Amino acid sequence: MKEYDVIIIGGGPAGLASAISAKDEGKDILLIEREVRLGGILKQCIHDGFGLLRFNEKLSGPEYAEKYIDIFNEKKIKALTLTFVTEIVKEENGFTVSVVNRDGVTNLHTKTVILATGCRERTARQIFIHGTRPSGIFTAGTAQAFVNIYGQKPTKKCIILGSGDIGLIMARRLTLEGAEVKGVYEAKPTPSGLTRNVHQCLNDYNIPLHLSHTVTRVFGNSRLTAVEVSRVDENMAPIKGTEQIIECDALILSVGLIPENELAETLGAKLNERTKGPVCDNLYMTSVDGLFSCGNALHVNDLVDYVSENAAEAGKAAANYIKSERKLLEFSVGENLLYIVPQSIELESDLSAVTVYFRSSGDFNGKKFTIKVNGDTVFEKKYAFLRPPEMEKLVIDMNKFNLNMNSRIEFSII
Amino acid sequence: MNIKKIQKRLNSSFDGKVTASYRDNSIVLEGELSSWDDIVKACYTAAKRYSKTHVVNDIKFTGAEIPKMRVPDFSDKSLEGSFWDVLIIGGGISGASIARELSKWELDVLLADKEPDLALQASGRNDGEIHPGVDLSKGSLKHRYVLLGNKMYESVCKELSVPFERRGQYVGFTQRWTFPFVVLYALKKKYIDDVTDTKIISRKNLIAAEGKINPNFKFALFNSSAACVCPYGITIAYAENAVSNGVKVSLGTAVTGMVVEDENIVSVSTNRGTIYPKLVINAAGVFSEDVAKMAGDRFFSIHPRKGTDSILDKKAGVLLNSIAAIKETALKRSHTKGGGVLHTVHGNLLIGPDALETYKKEDTATEPSSISKVFAKQKRTVPALTERDIITYFAGVRAPTFEEDFIIEAGRKTKNIIHCAGIQSPGLTCAPAIALDIEAKALEMLKKDGLVINENKSFNPIRKAIPALKEMAPKEREELIKKNPDYGVIVCRCEEISKGEILDALSSPISVPTVDGVKKRVRPGMGRCQGGFCMPLVIQIIADYLNIPMDEVKKSYDNSSVLFGDIKEKSKELL
Structure with missing residues (x-):
């Protein structure tokens, strides 16, 4: 072998x-x-x-x-x-x-x-899209493959659910290929994609972005003929009575x-x-x-x-x-942090330049990314804006922290 | 129950809006109601369980328009003027298994289905359980056929090369006080109803067998004969074997009318021409009443009953190795065991179904409420189930009569028809046994008509399946790839399906060169990404195979193309 x-x-x-x-x-x-x-x-x-x-x-x-x-x-x-x-x-x-x-x-x-x-990509079924099962439901990546690799048009008139980056980029791409993108719908109250993409892909092409909306049903037995969209409440549950039927031939999903x-x-x-x-x-x-x-x-x-x-x-x-035997010190994830990568450090490794990636759990202005070791603040950095869709990266010298297996190291945004 | 008594009962609920009368040995209900649930209730009021005297529902439903049967958009003359010994209407499990059994004889058999593939309605939209029959009692056709059918499945699946697994079924009880009743029930099942594998097992043995099952189960009813099969897989296999033995299968072929003279069907009109069968077999599922009506032989009614199932990622397959359900109220009679959890032959878990009456015979749209109700219930069977593991869900419409039994008999008025109607759960289990009986009946009727029928000497009961490379030992897989390198090109990453297998599906005896047709046969797109990665590749393989542009490849139905053509078409026009 x-x-x-x-x-x-x-x-x-x-x-x-x-x-x-x-x-x-x-x-x-x-x-x-x-x-x-x-x-x-x-x-x-x-x-x-x-x-x-x-x-x-x-x-x-x-x-x-x-x-x-x-x-x-x-x-x-x-x-x-x-x-x-x-x-x-x-x-x-x-x-x-x-x-x-x-x-x-x-x-x-x-x-x-x-x-x-x-x-x-998350699929239509994973976000519980209901109704019939016609052709014309694509993830944004599949639609992108059809257009950019196969040179094929997956839609003439569509809506996009989810404002993830691929969805935004596909809104522009499909528009450039002559399709009508009737709108991008996002269940969350804020866009999921990068701000630059909202501007460059939607605003520049007059594609409306409907926040706090989701698709509640699809119609059509052969090809998709329409979708039903509804406004959602703060728990992202559809609000009865806000349903609206939109005629289109495709539903494109950018939902994570x-x-x-x-x-x-x-x-x-x-x-x-x-x-x-x-x-x-x-x-x-x-x-x-x-x-x-x-x-x-x-x-x-x-x-x-x-x-x-x-x-x-x-x-x-x-x-x-x-x-070799691993000596791992696990990180604690504190307030306002969605996640941090890595989740631990190997104490036997070179800790002079540890790269950490993190996302905040909400939109924050003027908060500090903070590292505490055994309760003492050992590192902080102020950010003008922190948003979950925008990942942040830091390179930190952790040698300075004098860490050992009994240290408690906590990351948070305060 | 005499008609006066029925009328009295109807009057108490429906205030004279519904009248009952005996006509040709059926109970005909007439009147007008605006609620479909009321119509169902009225018919149940008049119906006797398992009775051969059927309720015919002629109550006008004023609440909504009942959708017309969907028929193919196209028509041609490909069947015009053709003569057949037997026409089977319906390509579900009933029609397909009957076709296969009839292929043992030198008969011209045509199986017609309006859908673009086999098993597109109830037969492909159920959980695939081969039932033990523990919920059925002597005296019904369901009971008779479930015991016969269950026993036949091993050999049928072996002949047809279809995966089949006897995994057993547990029905768990949470209330200890029900124990003596369940013991009596089990004894009755075992010794009176001949469901001989019925056993009561203790909590300890239950937990030992299924570690993730509800720990609050005090005991369970166990039937080792319960099994799983892929329901559309077995249907397609039956039909393929029938085709290999000389049956003609015509898909996209809707029966739209019949000419009946002197109580005999003379001709049958379809969107592909008028055909002349000696004998018609009505295996039309939810439309079996409509077919009976066309034949002038409507003596029963079908009330569509919708059920929704969810499919969980294979990751969740470890939660249960068998089939399990919860029974919270002691053995109340219901139309199903109330749904359950089932470990499929492909390693997924299947959750459901529920049962909702509907006037829409083809309404397979799913509703969020069905999923959440079924989940809420089945979390009490297997507590670790989570909606997050759902990869897809589907709904199917069952075709019960109000008597809740099958109709397996020759026409009551019309002489050259056999009905295989009212088929609902456990119809899949019963199909192999029903098919044998219908075969015998058909031969008897055709012979009586003076036809001399010889054995089909070249009949081969064995169907060769498309190889499933993922399931093979490395050496076997290697040998196949050496012979055909396309078997080494993985197209569907989730289900590990190769290009070779997809090409095999395209050249199979009943080739359905659509995205769904390929998916049903070899499973690309059945996994957790639901075709996100492989759909473009599958479309390209189909397009190359048929030598057509990609935008002519369909998902399933005639107007279900996935793509709208070359993106540069417009710029080409400008040049």
Whole structure:
């Protein structure tokens, strides 16, 4: 059986970045991608705005991916494409990864695995859309694949439910392709996507955004003919009597992303309730020794730049992984924080520059992100605005905190 | 009950608005009511459970317009002028199993269904339980056929290569005082009603078998013969085997009328031409009353009853290995066991169904209230169930008579028809046994008509299934991929379905080259992402296979194309 130091599952931005950094550590690595080509979901994100943080320029998704694919190829990193991982089994000294592809069934052995499997979209059924089951109900990502990869028009007249970024971007994209987007409906009282996308994708195209509204029913036996939208109350429950029927041929959903964590789960990795991804330490190692996670498989990032960044760290950590007793100090999540990643730190690791990503649990102005160790404030940073859709990142020197296994370290927004 | 008594009872509830009369050995109710529930109530008032004297509902419903039967939008002449020994109307489990049994004989058999695929109504919209019959008593056709059908399932599924699992059924009781009654009930079931596998099991043994079941269950009624099958899978399998043995299946074919002369069906009109069958088998589900009416043989009525089921992610499959339900009031007679939780052959959990009377025979739209009610109840069967694990839900409309029993008999007036009507739960369980009886009846009737019927010497009872590579041992899988590398290209990540399997579905005996047709046969899109990732790929594979543009690929029905064509069409026009 072929033996690797690192096997990376997923050839999107996270997989590519982690593969490159693992390779830089001089290790034997393999990347496995289920699609024909590398690049992941970036392949269909032909809008710009990628790479602002990382390359200081506005790139389209394919351009951003291409930058990494070029390096990946230059470094002659081995990749298996059109290859699907059917099973990962944890063993004494690593993992056996079973894959299928056109050549058959193969078992591969590796010391470490990086899960860079990205995320999937929540479906109409998961948000309890009721009524009939016609054609014309798409997740925004599927609609995007149809338009940008297949060159096919999924709708002539639609509404979009959910103001997540892909939904906003698809509102603009479909408009540019001649479809009528009758409105974007969002159950929450505030938009779910980035503010810049609300401006650039909706306002600039006069597409109305209806907050505190949801779709309560779909109609049509063959093709979708109409949807019913209703206003919702503060608990997001539809208010009787506010129903409105909108004629359209498609309902496009941008109602959230969920990390693809099935492989992590089958390996027994502990998941975080909030991120829906595995819990991890500052080295991006999950609760399973030797199993790493990064990018949107770990938690859904707003920007691909962050994905590449944490994936590169995960790649480096996986390449340098040596099995040893873990000394993990868990973080406490305090007030006003939706979540923080990582959820713990490895005390034996280099703590001079620990990257933390966090989201606030609500909209706040002028509050401070605060770290307390044993009740004493050791770090704070003031933010003019904090909003749940906008992820924040900090690099913190934790050596200064003099942490040990008995420390209590708490993060909050006050 | 005599008609005067019925009338008296009706009068007390409906104030003279409904009149009852005997006509041709049926109880005909007439009048006008604005509430459908009242109509159902009136008919129940007049009906006797399991009776062969049926209630015919001629009460005019003034509350709303009853939707007309949906028929295909297209028509052609592909069946015009054709002659058949047997026409089976309806491609559900009844029609498909009858077609297969008739294919043992040298007969020209046509199975027609108005839908674009088999099992698109009740047969594909139920929980797939093969019932033990523990809720049925001697004297009904349901009881007779459930015991026979249940026993036949292993061999049928083996012949047809359909996954089948005997997982057993637990009905849990939370109140200890009911114990003596349930013991008596179990004894009656076992020794009088011949449901021989009926057992009472203790709480301890129940918990040992199903660790996640409601710990407040004091004891349970257990039937080891209860089993699970994929209900549309078995229907398609039956029909495929029938086709392989010479039956013609014509989908998208709606029966719209009949010419009856001298109590004989002479011709049957469809959207694909007029056909001339010697014998008609009415397996039309919720429309079986309509078909009977066309044949001049309407002696029963169907009252549509809708049920909704939820399907949970395979992650939740660990919560229950079998079939389980809760019984809170001691053995009250009801139309179903009140829904339950079932571990499907694909590893998901299925929750439901409920039972709601409706005047809409094809109303398969789902309602949030159905899901929440069913969940609230079944959380008392398996407390760890959560709505968050729901990946999809569906509704189906059952086709009961007011007598709540099947109608398996030749026409009462019209001579060349056999009714297989009033089929509801446990119709799936009963189908293999019913099909044998209808086969015998059909042969008898055709022979009486002077037809000489020979055995179909080339009949092969074995259906080869499309390989399910995910279920295979690595070596076996490897060998198949070596033969056909498309088996190594995974298209549906959630269910691990390969391109090879999808192509197999497209070239299967009853190819339905739509997104749903492929999904029903090999499962891409059945998983947690519900086709988000694989739908474009599946559409592309279908388009390539048929050599048509992607925008001509349909989800299911005729007007259900998924796409509207090339995005650059407009700019092309400008060039």
